[in-house]
Amino acid sequence: MAGASGLVGSNIAKAALARGYHVAGAMREPSGPEPHLMALPGAKERLKLFAADMSVEASFDAAVQGADGVFIACLIPVYAAPDGTPARELDDERGYREIINPTVNGCLNIMNSAIRAGVRNIVICSSTSSTNPVPPVALKNEVEHWSDADEQCAAKKYTSATKTVMEKAAMALAAEHNVRLCIMLPTMMLGPMVLPKHGSEGFMGALQRMLKGEPGRHTETPNDSSSMAHIEDVAALFLAAFENPDAQGRYFAVRESWHWNDIYAALGKIDPSLILPSPYEGEQAAPTGFDFARRDSLGVKMRDIPEILSDAVTWARANS
Numbered sequence: 550m551a552g553a554s555g556l557v558g559s560n561i562a563k564a565a566l567a568r569g570y571h572v573a574g575a576m577r578e579p580s581g582p583e584p585h586l587m588a589l590p591g592a593k594e595r596l597k598l599f600a601a602d603m604s605v606e607a608s609f610d611a612a613v614q615g616a617d618g619v620f621i622a623c624l625i626p627v628y629a630a631p632d633g634t635p636a637r638e639l640d641d642e643r644g645y646r647e648i649i650n651p652t653v654n655g656c657l658n659i660m661n662s663a664i665r666a667g668v669r670n671i672v673i674c675s676s677t678s679s680t681n682p683v684p685p686v687a688l689k690n691e692v693e694h695w696s697d698a699d700e701q702c703a704a705k706k707y708t709s710a711t712k713t714v715m716e717k718a719a720m721a722l723a724a725e726h727n728v729r730l731c732i733m734l735p736t737m738m739l740g741p742m743v744l745p746k747h748g749s750e751g752f753m754g755a756l757q758r759m760l761k762g763e764p765g766r767h768t769e770t771p772n773d774s775s776s777m778a779h780i781e782d783v784a785a786l787f788l789a790a791f792e793n794p795d796a797q798g799r800y801f802a803v804r805e806s807w808h809w810n811d812i813y814a815a816l817g818k819i820d821p822s823l824i825l826p827s828p829y830e831g832e833q834a835a836p837t838g839f840d841f842a843r844r845d846s847l848g849v850k851m852r853d854i855p856e857i858l859s860d861a862v863t864w865a866r867a868n869s
Contacts, residue, residue: 648707
């Protein structure tokens with residue numbers, strides 16, 4: 550499990566341990582997350598942690614020895630260059646060198662460690678940012694619809710372009726070495742956190758602020774939608790892709806997309822005390838449309854958005 554201290558990786562580790570698997574969890578610095586990960590049921594008997602850095606070739610060699618499958622969930626979005634320059638302010642040369650290439654090369658380093666160890670099943674966490682064709686489509690699927698990396702770079706969306714470039718590079722390497730590769734495509738993931746630090750990040754952090762009577766993500770509701778999934782369902786999709794020998798290629802890892810008006814209305818029903826932004830009053834933009842046939846072929850029952858939000862609020866309230 551590359552990225553076992555991350556939001557996705559820690560939940561995959563938790564789910565795998567619950568199913569009786571032995572898990573090798575790799576991360577740059579295990580000492581911080583170790584107490585939380587080793588407190589998971591089954592961890593003392595079946596979880597071993599490794600220090601590994603995807604920027605260092607062969608760094609994952611020890612962690613992947615004897616593995617039946619490798620999960621890569623350490624390819625976190627990078628929004629700024631090492632000197633702090635926002636990605637949107639970079640030119641293409643720096644965008645590739647400082648934003649895109651480190652993630653792509655890191656992914657390939659981990660895959661090469663797995664390939665050298667004889668692993669033939671790899672599951673990668675990417676995102677739906679690689680599935681936005683130009684022009685947009687009303688209902689997108691994982692097979693036909695790709696973002697254009699050149700268009701993303703021209704728009705200074707180097708962070709999004711990273712996912713597009715990385716996925717294609719990973720697919721080429723997998724094909725070259727006869728590796729069964731699955732690429733999971735989540736967006737916003739909510740629910741109970743394995744590591745408390747993840748509860749202060751993203752929309753989970755916004756919920757914690759809202760529960761304290763502070764502004765959350767928005768002061769005014771945008772005319773936009775957000776796709777989401779329960780983090781435990783995302784972990785279940787990863788394991789389902791690994792366990793199904795016929796699974797291969799890209800899979801959406803989202804429940805569905807709702808307009809922010811509807812998201813905040815649902816939150817208001819769950820907890821009327823929440824400080825919510827003023828609703829958008831104009832004609833609402835249509836939520837993103839997905840073809841979920843491939844996702845559903847994995848057999849994972851996805852919780853609906855009201856349940857996702859309710860679990861998120863419950864956890865945030867208990868841990869704020």
